[in-house]
Amino acid sequence: MGKVSKDKRDIYYRKAKEQGWRARSAFKLLQIDEKFHIFNGVTKAVDLCAAPGSWSQVLSRKLYLGETVMIRDKCCLFYNEIELHQRLESMEEYESHKNENVKIVAVDLQPMSPLPGVIQIQGDITKYSTAQEIIGHFEGDHADLVICDGAPDVTGLHSMDIYIQAQLLLGALHICCNVLKPGGTFVAKIFRGKDNDLLTNQLLALFKEVHVAKPSSSRNSSIEAFVVCQNYSPPEGFDPKLMTPYLDVSNKDFNSLEGINRVIIPFIVCGDVSAYDSDATYPLTLEGEEPYKHRDPVQPPIAPPYSFHNTVKKDDLDHYLKKMDEAVKRVGLGSSTKAEVSSSSSEAHSEASGSQIATDGDHCEPVEFENIIDNGPLFDLIQKTTKLKKDSNRKNEAECTEEESGLQFLYEDEYTDPELIRECLERMKICGNSSTCTCNYFD
Amino acid sequence: MTKICGYDIYCFDYVWVLLDFEILNIIMSQHVSFESKFIKTDVTAIRILRNVVLVGAGAAIHVFQRNCPWRLIYKQEIRNTRGEKIHGFIPFQKNNLLVFGGPFIIIFNVNHDFTYFEELICKGFSDWILDAKLIDEDNKIVAVSMQNKLHILNSNLEILEVIECIEKCILYSAHICYDKYEELIILSGTVFSEILIWRPTRRKNNECVLLARLQKHKGVIFSLHYDEKSGYICSSSDDRSAVLWNIPHKTLSLEVQQDTINILPKCQVYGHLSRIFRCQVLTECFITAGEDSILNVWSLDGKLVKKIETHQGGPIWCLDCDELGNIITGGGDGGVTSFSLNFDVSDEKLALPNSEKPKLVVALSTHNVVVISDSGDLYLYSQKSSCWFKIAEHEDLGSYVVLDVSKCKNMIALAGFNGQIYIYKVTSNSIQYISSYQTSIKSRIISLHWLTCESFLICQDQGKLSLIYLKKESMCQIATFSLPSGIQPCTTTAAIFKDYIVVGDRKGALHLYKFGEKYPFQTMKRVHSHLGVTNLITKNDRLISLGRNSVIKTFALSHTGLLELISSDKLPFTWLLDLFDNIVTAFSSNNFLIWDYQSKRILFEKSCGGGHRSWDLVKSGNSIMFVFVKDKLINKVEFDFSEVMPYDLIEGFHLKEINSIQTLRYLDNYVLVSGGEDTTLRINIANSKNKEFHNSLTLKSHLSSIRSIAIYRIDSKIDNQEVHLIFSAGGRAQIICWKLECFFENGQLTNLVCSEQHSYYKVINSEESEMRFMHLSVADISGNVVLFCACSDGNIKLFTVEQEEKFTMKFLKNLFYGLRCIFLVDTLTILNQKILVTAATDGKLAFWQLNNIFNGDNFKPFHTIQVHQSGINAFAKIALNDNHLLFLTGGDDCAVILNYIGFSYSVEGFLIIEEIDKFIDTGSHWAQITGCFFSPQYFMTASVDQRLLIFKWEVSAEKIICKLVSKYNTSIPDLKGIVCFENGDFNIFLYGKGIEYIFSKIS
Structure with missing residues (x-):
C-alpha cells in the first residue's frame, strides 16, 4: 500500500495529521463534546488506556491550553501567508491562556510521549493504588471527567470480542467509581452487539443519564460506539473499594423490571450536519484547500507492544550458515554444463534463503536460457539431439535407411480403407468423449 | 491492551433473568413459529466420540455419524442463549451432555446415538467460560472463567463454590487437568503472555496461590493443553509461536509437589503466518492450528512433520483428534473437515541396471514403470518383484525418442527421429510388443x-499432424492435418472434442480440426499466454485446457461449431x-x-526439482504413484490418496462477512448468489425440503470485497433454460457483469453455468482517491437495461447494459448527490414515472x-426526507395504491422507521411528495439495523444485535399502526441483511458472518 492510500481512504485520518492530532480518534471525542458538552466546567480529567494519547491531547488542548478546536477547517479559497500568520498569532495567544488550575491525568501500561498539562501514570487501571495515585495528583479532590478509549486486539469471534471489550469497560468503570465526583461524567468505548442492552442498563444504576453515542467520525461499518454517562450518582452506601457491593443492587433493580419496561437507552449521533463523512471517499484536495501534501503520522508509537523477527539468535545464524555451506558445496559438485550450474545454484540459493514464496523459475533465468526452459521438458532434448543428429546423420544417412527398413511403412491416409476410417472415427467418438477406458486389447 | 482485573464484575450475572423475559415474550406471541433449516457460520466446538462427532456451528449442535462417509443424523438448536456460540461439549453419566458457550452452560439428556436431545437445564453465569470438566465420578462440574476463577457446580448447575486465584487477570485460555477435586490443576493463559499454574487445594487466605508462572511467549496465550500420557504442556500464542513445555517429573501432579517447579520449554516452534488459535499434544506429536488456516503437525522435538491447508484461508477455531489418527477441524468458513494425520509415503530411488541412464519414464496402470534409457534400451520395473527387466533394445531411439502412454495407462508408444513408431501394451506383470511402423515421410516425430x-x-516437421488408428496389430493413418504455417511445429497435447480434434501447442494456441479439412477450422492464439498449453481434457460437454500460465479455461462449442470460452x-x-x-x-x-480444486488446498507436495524433467503419475483407486527422473535415477513416490484427501463433514462457505445475497426460486430450490468481504462470488443451491445447502460455483475475479449484487432476468431463446445477468460491485470501484444460465429438466434445476461478461474497472492516477461501490440496482428504462451504482464519493453512476459479443456495461453519466457516502439505490414506478431513490x-x-435520463444533465433530487x-443501512418498500408508498428504513442509529408517502402532481405539473405519517421504533434493536423485508401484512428487520424482529402493520385512516409480533435470535454475528420469500409462510435467509435459513409460520 502506498503512503497516500490511507490518506485517500479516510478523510479523518488525513485531517488528524493536518491538524496535528496523534490519531483520528481525537475527532470522536471532539464530536461527543460537541453534542454533550462534556468539557464544560471540567478542571480535573482522567484518561484511561491513554496511549498513544489522542484523547489526552484533546483534553490538553481544550482544557489546559484552552484552544477552540474547529473540527472542520475554515475553507479559504486562496491560501495565503497573511492567513497563516494570523493563525499562528492566535495560536500564541492560546499559549498565554493556559489554565493552570486544570489537571489531566493519563493512565496506561504503555509509556507515551509527553503532552502539555498532562500528568502521566504508567500503571494498571485495575489496581486501587492507581486510583489513589490519581486522587493524589488532584490533591485529594475527585475528577470531573473520566474517559476511556481502550479496546482489545480482536480475535474475530464477535461475541468474545464484545465480551472482552465489556470487561475492559467495567475495569475502567471500577476505577472511575473510585475517582469520579458525584455529578461527574464518564465516557467509554463499547462494541455494539447482542448483549449491548445488558451493559448499558447496568450503567443506569450509577449515572442519572446514559446515552449511546456514535460520532460521525466513527465509520458506519464499525461496531464501535461510545457510552456517555452523565451525572454520576452512586446508590447510597455504595463503596467502590469493596469487591461485590453492587451485585444485589443490580439484581433488585432488574427483578422489578417488566420485560417490556426495559429502559431504552437513547442512541445519539454526534457530529453536526457539516461534519465530514467517515464513509465517503473525498478527493485528496478539497475545494478551497491548499494542495495536498503527504504528512507523516504525528506521533508514531514509542513502544510497540512486541515485534516479530526482531532479534536473530545464534542458533538461527548457525543454521543459516550451515545451509549456505551445503548449498555452496552442492554447486561445487554440480555438473559441468553452464546451464545446469546456473539452475542448480539458483535452486540452492532459494533453498538456502528458506524462501517460501514460489518463484517462477522462468523469470529469473537469463534471457538466452529462458528460451530453452520456455520450450518445455522435451524441447531441450530435441534441440540437442537435432544438432547431434545433423552432424552424424550426414555420414550415416545410407546406414540409416537400411536400419529403418526393418519397419513397415505407414500408408498415407488417402490409401487407407474408408471403412477403417469410419470405424476409427466412430470408436474415437465413443472413447474420446467418455472417461472410462475401452481398450479392446484386453478382451 | 490494558490489564483488567477480576473484581466481581457484576454485569453478566443476571443474563438469564432478562432472557426469561424474552422467552416469555415469545410464548405470548405463540402464533409465530421458527424452524432453522440450516446454519453455516463459525464452527467453534468439535468433539469426537466413539460413534459420532458433535459439531457446534453457532448455537446449533450438529451430530454426525461415523460412517463411510460421515452423515449428519441430528441437529439441535439452543434457543435461549441469545444465539451464543457453542464452545465445548462434555458427555457424562452415560446419557447426559454438557454444552458450554460464552457465559452459558446447558445440560441435555441424550440417547446413546445422539438422536434425541432433551434440555434439562440452561443457565447463564457471571463470567465467560473457557474450559469445563466433570469431576469426582461425574458428580460435579468445574468451570474456569475469564477472570481466572474456578466455579464448582452440582449437576443442577447450582454454584457450590467459586475459587479465585491470587493473580487476578483476564484469561484468553484455560485448561483443567485431572478429574478429581483433590488432584485438580488449572493452567491459565493470560493476556500478558504468561501461563499460570494453580490448584484449588493450595490456598492462602482463601485464595489459590500461584504454583508456577511459565514465561516464554510474547503475546496473549490463545490455547493450552496438557496430555497426561505424554506428560507435556503445549501453549500457543498471539506471537505466532507454540511452545512445548517439558515436565521434569513426567506428570504434572508430581511436578507441582516439588519444592521448586521447573517446567521449561522443550521447544518453541514457528510455522504460522498469523496467530495460533489452537494447540494440542498427542502421544507422539503435537499440533497447532492458526488464524492462517494452517494445521501443522510437529514431532515432539519441534520438527515440522506435516502441513495441512484447512479452511480456504479462514481461521481454524476448534479441533479434535481421535485415536485412529483422524483430526477434525472447524473453521471460520463454517466448514468442518476431517484429515488423516497418518501419512505413509514410500519414496524410492531406483537406478537402472548396467549403470544405464534413464531418459524418459512412464507409469502404468499396473503400477509398473517403463523407462527408456539414453542408449535406447526399454526397461520395465516390476512392482511385484521389485526389479528391472530389459524389454527391448531400440538402438535407433538412442539419441532421440518420444514416449507417451495412453490415458488409461495401458498403451505405450515410442517414436523416433526418422518417423519410427513402436507400440507396446500392458500385461499383468510386464509389457508386450504389439507393432511397429514408420511414417512415409521419414522425418522426426516431434x-x-x-x-x-x-x-x-x-x-512431424513442417507441422504435419497424422491421426493413426491402431486396429489390433496394424496401424492405419486415418487423417492428416497441418498446423497453420509460421507456427513452430510443436504440439503439446491433443484431445477429441465432439466431432473435432483439438490440439494445443507450446506457444499457447489451440487449433480445432474437422475431419476432412487439412487446416484448422479455428485457431485461438494465446489461450495460455505464450507459455504453452499443457493439457486438454474433455468433460461432459466441455473442453478444459490447462496452461503454464496458471490458468484453467473451459470451452464449449457454440452453435456455429466454434470454441467459445465459458470460464x-x-x-x-x-x-x-x-x-x-x-x-x-x-x-x-x-x-x-x-491440489484439491474444490476446497482449494494443497493435498500433497514433493520436491522433485521442477517441471523440466520426465515424469508421470498414475492413480488407481486410492493408490497414487508419481515417478520422475532426477539425478540419473528414477524416483518413485507412492501413497494412499485417502490419507491426503480430507473429507468435508460441512462444506466451507464464505470466510468473511457476506455483504449481499440475491435469490432466485425454483420450486423447492433456491439459487443464492452471494458475495462478500472475501472477494468471492458464490452461486449456491439451497433446498427447502432436504435442508441441504451446496456451494456450486465459487468465482474469484473481484480485486476487492463485493458489497452489492443485482440480478436482471433476460429472455432466453432456448427452452428449459433461464438466463440472468448478475452484477456484482464493491471495493476498488469495480463492477463485474456475469451471465448465469440455469438449465432445467422436467421443471427440475439440473445445471448452473456462470460466465464472466465484463469487468468495469478504471485504473486511476495516484492523485485520485479510489472509491468503493456501495450498492447496485438494475431497471428497465424505456427499453434500456440501466444499472445504477451508488458510490462512496457521493455519485450515482449510471450504466447502460448492452449485448454485443458479450454483455457490456457502458458508462452513461454521474448523478451527484453531495460529499456523502451513498449506501442504497433503488428505482420505482409511480404515476407512470420512473423514480430513483437513494x-x-x-x-x-x-x-x-x-x-430525461439519457439526454438531460444537472440532475438533483426533487425531494429529500430526513429519516434517520x-x-x-437497509430499506424496503411496498405500494399501497397507485400513488402511495410505505418506505421501511433501518439505520445505524438503531431505529426502525416506516414512512407513509404520497405522490401527486402540483398545480404547475411538478411531481411532489407528501409525507403523510411516520412510525418510529427505537428500542427494539440495540445495534445498527442492516436488513429489512416488507410483505403485505408484516415487515421484518435484522440487526447486528443478532435479532430478527417481525412486526405486523396496517394503515388505516392515513395512520400507520405497527405491533412487534415476534423475534428470533440467530447465532449469525455481524448480520448484513435478509432475503425472504413469502407465500403464506416465510422462507427467510439471514446473512452476515455466515448464513441461516429459517422457516417461519405465522398463524
Whole structure:
C-alpha cells in the first residue's frame, strides 16, 4: 500500500495529521463534546488506556491550553501567508491562556510521549493504588471527567470480542467509581452487539443519564460506539473499594423490571450536519484547500507492544550458515554444463534463503536460457539431439535407411480403407468423449 | 491492551433473568413459529466420540455419524442463549451432555446415538467460560472463567463454590487437568503472555496461590493443553509461536509437589503466518492450528512433520483428534473437515541396471514403470518383484525418442527421429510388443499424443499432424492435418472434442480440426499466454485446457461449431499439468503438487526439482504413484490418496462477512448468489425440503470485497433454460457483469453455468482517491437495461447494459448527490414515472426523477426526507395504491422507521411528495439495523444485535399502526441483511458472518 492510500481512504485520518492530532480518534471525542458538552466546567480529567494519547491531547488542548478546536477547517479559497500568520498569532495567544488550575491525568501500561498539562501514570487501571495515585495528583479532590478509549486486539469471534471489550469497560468503570465526583461524567468505548442492552442498563444504576453515542467520525461499518454517562450518582452506601457491593443492587433493580419496561437507552449521533463523512471517499484536495501534501503520522508509537523477527539468535545464524555451506558445496559438485550450474545454484540459493514464496523459475533465468526452459521438458532434448543428429546423420544417412527398413511403412491416409476410417472415427467418438477406458486389447 | 482485573464484575450475572423475559415474550406471541433449516457460520466446538462427532456451528449442535462417509443424523438448536456460540461439549453419566458457550452452560439428556436431545437445564453465569470438566465420578462440574476463577457446580448447575486465584487477570485460555477435586490443576493463559499454574487445594487466605508462572511467549496465550500420557504442556500464542513445555517429573501432579517447579520449554516452534488459535499434544506429536488456516503437525522435538491447508484461508477455531489418527477441524468458513494425520509415503530411488541412464519414464496402470534409457534400451520395473527387466533394445531411439502412454495407462508408444513408431501394451506383470511402423515421410516425430487407447496423433516437421488408428496389430493413418504455417511445429497435447480434434501447442494456441479439412477450422492464439498449453481434457460437454500460465479455461462449442470460452480460473501456481477427480496436479518452483480444486488446498507436495524433467503419475483407486527422473535415477513416490484427501463433514462457505445475497426460486430450490468481504462470488443451491445447502460455483475475479449484487432476468431463446445477468460491485470501484444460465429438466434445476461478461474497472492516477461501490440496482428504462451504482464519493453512476459479443456495461453519466457516502439505490414506478431513490450517511432518503435520463444533465433530487440521525443501512418498500408508498428504513442509529408517502402532481405539473405519517421504533434493536423485508401484512428487520424482529402493520385512516409480533435470535454475528420469500409462510435467509435459513409460520 502506498503512503497516500490511507490518506485517500479516510478523510479523518488525513485531517488528524493536518491538524496535528496523534490519531483520528481525537475527532470522536471532539464530536461527543460537541453534542454533550462534556468539557464544560471540567478542571480535573482522567484518561484511561491513554496511549498513544489522542484523547489526552484533546483534553490538553481544550482544557489546559484552552484552544477552540474547529473540527472542520475554515475553507479559504486562496491560501495565503497573511492567513497563516494570523493563525499562528492566535495560536500564541492560546499559549498565554493556559489554565493552570486544570489537571489531566493519563493512565496506561504503555509509556507515551509527553503532552502539555498532562500528568502521566504508567500503571494498571485495575489496581486501587492507581486510583489513589490519581486522587493524589488532584490533591485529594475527585475528577470531573473520566474517559476511556481502550479496546482489545480482536480475535474475530464477535461475541468474545464484545465480551472482552465489556470487561475492559467495567475495569475502567471500577476505577472511575473510585475517582469520579458525584455529578461527574464518564465516557467509554463499547462494541455494539447482542448483549449491548445488558451493559448499558447496568450503567443506569450509577449515572442519572446514559446515552449511546456514535460520532460521525466513527465509520458506519464499525461496531464501535461510545457510552456517555452523565451525572454520576452512586446508590447510597455504595463503596467502590469493596469487591461485590453492587451485585444485589443490580439484581433488585432488574427483578422489578417488566420485560417490556426495559429502559431504552437513547442512541445519539454526534457530529453536526457539516461534519465530514467517515464513509465517503473525498478527493485528496478539497475545494478551497491548499494542495495536498503527504504528512507523516504525528506521533508514531514509542513502544510497540512486541515485534516479530526482531532479534536473530545464534542458533538461527548457525543454521543459516550451515545451509549456505551445503548449498555452496552442492554447486561445487554440480555438473559441468553452464546451464545446469546456473539452475542448480539458483535452486540452492532459494533453498538456502528458506524462501517460501514460489518463484517462477522462468523469470529469473537469463534471457538466452529462458528460451530453452520456455520450450518445455522435451524441447531441450530435441534441440540437442537435432544438432547431434545433423552432424552424424550426414555420414550415416545410407546406414540409416537400411536400419529403418526393418519397419513397415505407414500408408498415407488417402490409401487407407474408408471403412477403417469410419470405424476409427466412430470408436474415437465413443472413447474420446467418455472417461472410462475401452481398450479392446484386453478382451 | 490494558490489564483488567477480576473484581466481581457484576454485569453478566443476571443474563438469564432478562432472557426469561424474552422467552416469555415469545410464548405470548405463540402464533409465530421458527424452524432453522440450516446454519453455516463459525464452527467453534468439535468433539469426537466413539460413534459420532458433535459439531457446534453457532448455537446449533450438529451430530454426525461415523460412517463411510460421515452423515449428519441430528441437529439441535439452543434457543435461549441469545444465539451464543457453542464452545465445548462434555458427555457424562452415560446419557447426559454438557454444552458450554460464552457465559452459558446447558445440560441435555441424550440417547446413546445422539438422536434425541432433551434440555434439562440452561443457565447463564457471571463470567465467560473457557474450559469445563466433570469431576469426582461425574458428580460435579468445574468451570474456569475469564477472570481466572474456578466455579464448582452440582449437576443442577447450582454454584457450590467459586475459587479465585491470587493473580487476578483476564484469561484468553484455560485448561483443567485431572478429574478429581483433590488432584485438580488449572493452567491459565493470560493476556500478558504468561501461563499460570494453580490448584484449588493450595490456598492462602482463601485464595489459590500461584504454583508456577511459565514465561516464554510474547503475546496473549490463545490455547493450552496438557496430555497426561505424554506428560507435556503445549501453549500457543498471539506471537505466532507454540511452545512445548517439558515436565521434569513426567506428570504434572508430581511436578507441582516439588519444592521448586521447573517446567521449561522443550521447544518453541514457528510455522504460522498469523496467530495460533489452537494447540494440542498427542502421544507422539503435537499440533497447532492458526488464524492462517494452517494445521501443522510437529514431532515432539519441534520438527515440522506435516502441513495441512484447512479452511480456504479462514481461521481454524476448534479441533479434535481421535485415536485412529483422524483430526477434525472447524473453521471460520463454517466448514468442518476431517484429515488423516497418518501419512505413509514410500519414496524410492531406483537406478537402472548396467549403470544405464534413464531418459524418459512412464507409469502404468499396473503400477509398473517403463523407462527408456539414453542408449535406447526399454526397461520395465516390476512392482511385484521389485526389479528391472530389459524389454527391448531400440538402438535407433538412442539419441532421440518420444514416449507417451495412453490415458488409461495401458498403451505405450515410442517414436523416433526418422518417423519410427513402436507400440507396446500392458500385461499383468510386464509389457508386450504389439507393432511397429514408420511414417512415409521419414522425418522426426516431434510429439505423440494418445487420443484414445487405440488412436493417437503425431506431429512431424513442417507441422504435419497424422491421426493413426491402431486396429489390433496394424496401424492405419486415418487423417492428416497441418498446423497453420509460421507456427513452430510443436504440439503439446491433443484431445477429441465432439466431432473435432483439438490440439494445443507450446506457444499457447489451440487449433480445432474437422475431419476432412487439412487446416484448422479455428485457431485461438494465446489461450495460455505464450507459455504453452499443457493439457486438454474433455468433460461432459466441455473442453478444459490447462496452461503454464496458471490458468484453467473451459470451452464449449457454440452453435456455429466454434470454441467459445465459458470460464477462466487462475490458480496459485504457474505450471499446471492435469485435472482429474477434482484434483489438479502442477509444478510450483521445485515442487510437484496435488491440489484439491474444490476446497482449494494443497493435498500433497514433493520436491522433485521442477517441471523440466520426465515424469508421470498414475492413480488407481486410492493408490497414487508419481515417478520422475532426477539425478540419473528414477524416483518413485507412492501413497494412499485417502490419507491426503480430507473429507468435508460441512462444506466451507464464505470466510468473511457476506455483504449481499440475491435469490432466485425454483420450486423447492433456491439459487443464492452471494458475495462478500472475501472477494468471492458464490452461486449456491439451497433446498427447502432436504435442508441441504451446496456451494456450486465459487468465482474469484473481484480485486476487492463485493458489497452489492443485482440480478436482471433476460429472455432466453432456448427452452428449459433461464438466463440472468448478475452484477456484482464493491471495493476498488469495480463492477463485474456475469451471465448465469440455469438449465432445467422436467421443471427440475439440473445445471448452473456462470460466465464472466465484463469487468468495469478504471485504473486511476495516484492523485485520485479510489472509491468503493456501495450498492447496485438494475431497471428497465424505456427499453434500456440501466444499472445504477451508488458510490462512496457521493455519485450515482449510471450504466447502460448492452449485448454485443458479450454483455457490456457502458458508462452513461454521474448523478451527484453531495460529499456523502451513498449506501442504497433503488428505482420505482409511480404515476407512470420512473423514480430513483437513494439513501446516504446523512440519514436522508432522496428522490430523483428519471424521465430525461439519457439526454438531460444537472440532475438533483426533487425531494429529500430526513429519516434517520445517521446512515440508512437497509430499506424496503411496498405500494399501497397507485400513488402511495410505505418506505421501511433501518439505520445505524438503531431505529426502525416506516414512512407513509404520497405522490401527486402540483398545480404547475411538478411531481411532489407528501409525507403523510411516520412510525418510529427505537428500542427494539440495540445495534445498527442492516436488513429489512416488507410483505403485505408484516415487515421484518435484522440487526447486528443478532435479532430478527417481525412486526405486523396496517394503515388505516392515513395512520400507520405497527405491533412487534415476534423475534428470533440467530447465532449469525455481524448480520448484513435478509432475503425472504413469502407465500403464506416465510422462507427467510439471514446473512452476515455466515448464513441461516429459517422457516417461519405465522398463524
